[in-house]
Amino acid sequence: MMNKTTRIILWMIGILVLVLIPKLFGVYYTNMVVTFAILSVFALSLNMLLGYTGLLSFGHAMFFGFGGYGTALALKHIGGLGLLPAIGIGVLSAVVLALILCPLVVRVSGTAFAMLHLAFGQLMYVLALKMYRVTGGEDGIANFPVPGILTESLKNSPENFYYMAMIILCLCAWMMWFFTKTPFGQIQVGMRDNANRIDYLGYKVPQSKAVIYTLSAMFAGVAGSIYGLFLNLVSADGSLGIVMSFVPIVSVMIGGVGSFFGPILGVAVFKMVDELILRYTESTELVMGIILIVVMMFMPMGFMGLINLLKKRIKAWFVARAEMEKVS
Secondary structure (H helix, E strand, C coil): CHHHHHHHHHHHHHHHHHHHHHHHCCHHHHHHHHHHHHHHHHHHHHHHHHHHHCCCCCCCHHHHHHHHHHHHHHHHHCCCCCHHHHHHHHHHHHHHHHHHHHHHHCCCCHHHHHHHHHHHHHHHHHHHHHCHHHHCCCCCEECCCCECCCCCECCCCHHHHHHHHHHHHHHHHHHHHHHHHCHHHHHHHHHHHCHHHHHHCCCCHHHHHHHHHHHHHHHHHHHHHHHHHHHCEECHHHHHCHHHHHHHHHHHHHHCCCCCCHHHHHHHHHHHHHHHHHCCCCCHHHHHHHHHHHHHHHCCCHHHHHHHHHHHHHHHHHHHHHHHHHHC
16 A cells, blocks of 8 residues: 555656646756657657567658658648647558558568568658658658647747647557556567467457557657657658667667666666767767667666666565564
8 A cells, every 4th residue: 555655646746747847947958858758659659569569660760750741731731720630630640551551561570570661661751752742852841830729829839838748648658558557468468478379369469460550650650740749840851760760769778678667768868868968979879879789788678677676686685684683
């Protein structure tokens, strides 16, 4: 009961901190928190595939980009469209793309799955560059209207945008966490560990993968849609590029594969390193590459694995100390 009470208190403190951030800090740090939340949801959506299902995708940014492009195009060409319907159109774009790819990608795994998504991701990137009249090419789509939910516009209201974005992104993160606790979430882990056994138990593995794949694309689309609204810009390099596909992979690897909160910790490390390095040099990718190599060599389960190991050792130390006190 004490643990449950402590957990509730910690959650309430966390919610209170999120509410007070725009009041206590400036626009710069508020925007940093929004970026962190967007990338966290993006990394969590990939973790549904990589950490819980064992499917590595080198092209997950295509769903992120489709979410952004869908919302931007809807707001640009549909007059009077509300904010939530525009986000819904962006998410639907990502889901439709996932449904189109599902019949092919759910029947492969391992290296084939990863490389197939690398090819599809690059295809979407090239199409975004070539279809200039629709996507704006290299310039992308910018300065589209950003309507509000209760107010007229969120473009010039960072505080209201912060609250809107955090509500949607936190809800998405909670939904992904809840999904891991459902029976289907256990099937998901079973497919990662032993797909043949899940098949013998009567569950159709390709169809189950299709459901997980579509949900992962949906949450990536939400992150991409919010990201496009946040920057008021959606471009091929910023949303569909190969670098964008590796951001969630690096975050999941650094934070801890298979841990739900690992990708969030990985994004925190990623953003901290990015902010610190940019003050002295622009070689952020080099530093992140070195950190990733060190983590994979010495902490294969990421920072969450290290934290869990320390918790076990501390618990074992307290248990041993209690036993010694009983003996004495």
